[in-house]
Amino acid sequence: MVTKKRTASSARWMQEHFDDHYVKLAQKRGLRSRAAFKLEELQQKDNLIKTGMTVVDLGAAPGGWSQVAVKLAGEKGKVIACDILPMDPIVGVDFLQGDFREDKVLQALLDRVGQDKVDVVLSDMAPNMSGSDAVDQPRAMYLVELALDMCHQVLAPNGCFAVKVFQGEGFDEYMKTVKEAFKVVKTRKPDSSRARSREVYLVATGYKL
């Protein structure tokens, strides 16, 4: 028992130490969140965002992913971001504050996207966690379902989708639906994602519907 406890606490200590590393690195690099490193890692592995692309960033605040995305898409690209919380402006990012679950917010985002198709849809959305899995998991799954619905409305053929999903009830079915819509789907757990978190990222490429 004692050994188990010590192992758990030393693992936690290591984790906090590790977390600090990313927090400090984010500050040093002028990134708004440690989450930015997750997108950087996905980008390194899967090369999602290229110069000139149009990117939608769902659950964008405080803006780490948008900072990374806008740099990669460059001046010829476009980043449209949304969060229920406010976000300080980022040059080159068209930000909409609103609850993505509301039809009027989706419509406002679609208006901003306009006629052109989107190359990459990103979703790092996560609901406020209550601590009860029975409440949190369905809320989280609802957000990822809505993000996938948006892909069907805006993604260009061969477009990409990177989405944070919490492992638990509904995960397998969701994975199945994503696989139906994309040629390749990979599950990624970036080093910068806390090991104790059940979050993983699905990186889906080659939109085919």
Ligand SMILES: C[S@@+](CC[C@H](N)C(=O)[O-])C[C@H]1O[C@@H](n2cnc3c(N)ncnc32)[C@H](O)[C@@H]1O
């Ligand atoms: C992990 S944070 C995103 C961090 C962000 N990717 C970054 O790099 O800074 C998750 C975000 O999802 C947002 N969110 C949760 N539910 C939402 C909803 N219904 N509509 C829009 N945003 C939502 C939260 O407000 C929160 O800012």
